[in-house]
Amino acid sequence: MSLTDHAPAIAFRGRTVGEIAATLPGATAVFRRHRLDFCCGGDVPLAEAAARRGAPLDEIEAALDEIEAGLEPDEVPAAAIETGALIDHILVCYHEAHRRDLPELILLSQKVERVHAGNPALPVGLTDLLRETAGLLEMHMKKEELILFPAMRRSTSAMVAQPVRVMREEHDDHGEQIRRLEALTGGFTPPPGACRSWTALYLGLGHFVAELMDHIHLENNVLFPRFDAEG
Ligand SMILES: [Fe+2]
């Protein structure tokens, strides 16, 4: 399926960030580079999202145009993936990945907080914040795995509209956890001379947050709208 089957013929600046992210493979890298929120705040037109961030709209649009022009015909946007396959992808690439990554990050954080106690650059409370994030995420993913996703696989019934609303609200809470993690760590930038563990911790955190944003984007902007429409 070609991209033109999905993309409306209007300039990127008039389309929402979430819709572009769902239909143009590779667009999320551009949004991430310019710190535009494409997951929880994805329902905002690109022009408005860029203005809010003070990001260069012309440059962003040019980068998206370039990606679109260079797309291979067999590159499939997330919006074209069938619901069952999309759920499988979310489970394997995100739910499993978060469960694998977070315990390791908590251990690393514990170590850094212990070894560098008293260092003014130390992200004091990071371990507790990560434990809280892991707890919230685990409860949320369980609800998706046990209730929402099986219902979505069975039908497109409006019965899922209410749980979808709740999951969207919980995604907003995850967005808040991401902002707290970024604030505590200065955007995951280790201080000069940071040890290997501290550097690895921030690298891992940045990776985890990028994956969590992709995860929320796929649910909020690609999977859930299929059921909003039914409701
Ligand atoms: Fe999920």
Ligand SMILES: [Fe+2]
């Ligand atoms: Fe979710």
